[in-house]
Amino acid sequence: MALVERNLALDPGRADWYSNQGIILQSGGELDRAIDAAMIKDSGLEPSKRFDVLDAGCGTGLCGLSLAPYARRLSGVDLSSGMLARAKEKQVYDALTQAELTEFVSHNREAFDLIVSADALVYFGDLDGVVAAAAAALRPNGLLVFTLEHAAGPVDAAYRLEFHGRYSHGRAYVEQLLVRGGLRPAIVQADLRLEAGRPVAGLVVRATKHL
Numbered sequence: 001m002a003l004v005e006r007n008l009a010l011d012p013g014r015a016d017w018y019s020n021q022g023i024i025l026q027s028g029g030e031l032d033r034a035i036d037a038a039m040i041k042d043s044g045l046e047p048s049k050r051f052d053v054l055d056a057g058c059g060t061g062l063c064g065l066s067l068a069p070y071a072r073r074l075s076g077v078d079l080s081s082g083m084l085a086r087a088k089e090k091q092v093y094d095a096l097t098q099a100e101l102t103e104f105v106s107h108n109r110e111a112f113d114l115i116v117s118a119d120a121l122v123y124f125g126d127l128d129g130v131v132a133a134a135a136a137a138l139r140p141n142g143l144l145v146f147t148l149e150h151a152a153g154p155v156d157a158a159y160r161l162e163f164h165g166r167y168s169h170g171r172a173y174v175e176q177l178l179v180r181g182g183l184r185p186a187i188v189q190a191d192l193r194l195e196a197g198r199p200v201a202g203l204v205v206r207a208t209k210h211l
C-alpha cells in the first residue's frame with residue numbers, strides 16, 4: 001500500500017485509477033494481470049461467456065481465471081510446452097497450442113473477440129508484425145489488451161532492449177502502430193510490479209478494432 005501512496009504523490013490521476021480498480025501494487029508479478037483484467041472491465045465488455053478469447057503467451061495460465069467469465073471458448077498459445085502443461089492444470093482453457101504467437105494469430109483470421117497478452121510482448125522489439133496479425137485475428141469491434149514495459153526518458157524511443165533482457169517500448173510508437181493497424185487505442189501508464197524493490201513502469205494497452 002505504501003507504494004500506491006507514493007504514486008499518489010507523483011500522480012494523483014494514476015493513483016485514483018489504481019484505487020478505483022481495487023489494485024494494490026505488489027511484488028511477484030501479479031499486478032500486470034490485475035491491470036489487464038481491469039482494462040477489460042473498463043471497456044464495458046460483459047463477462048457473459050459469449051466471446052472467443054485468446055490468451056497469447058499464456059505461460060502457466062495466470063490470466064485464465066480472469067478471462068474465463070468472458071469466454072465461450074478460451075484458447076491459449078505459448079512457445080513452451082512446460083508452461084502449457086501448467087496452464088492445462090488450471091482447467092479453464094478449451095484449447096492450448098504450442099506455437100509462436102504471431103504465427104498462430106496469423107492463421108486465425110477474424111477468429112477472436114478478445115486477445116490478451118500479459119507480460120509476453122516484452123520479448124518483442126518491433127511490434128508491427130504481431131499487432132498487424134492480432135488486428136486481422138480480431139472480429140470487428142474486438143479488443144486487444146496487452147502490457148509492455150515503458151521506455152520512458154528524454155529520447156522518445158520506439159523500443160529498446162534493456163539490461164534485464166526484455167524490451168521496453170515508447171508510448172507514441174505503440175499508439176501510432178495501433179492506429180495504422182486499424183485499431184483505436186487507449187493506453188494507461190502504470191507500474192506493473194516491483195522488481196528488486198523498484199516499480200517497473202509499464203504501458204497497459206487496450207485497442208478496439210473498428211467496426
Ligand SMILES: C[S@@+](CC[C@H](N)C(=O)[O-])C[C@H]1O[C@@H](n2cnc3c(N)ncnc32)[C@H](O)[C@@H]1O
Nearest residue numbers: 057058059062078079080083100101118119120
Ligand atoms: C512472463 S510470461 C507471462 C505469461 C502469462 N501471460 C502471465 O501473465 O503469467 C511470458 C510468456 O510468453 C511466452 N512467449 C514469449 N514469446 C513468445 C512467442 N513469440 N510466442 C509464444 N509465446 C511466447 C513465454 O514462453 C512465456 O510463457
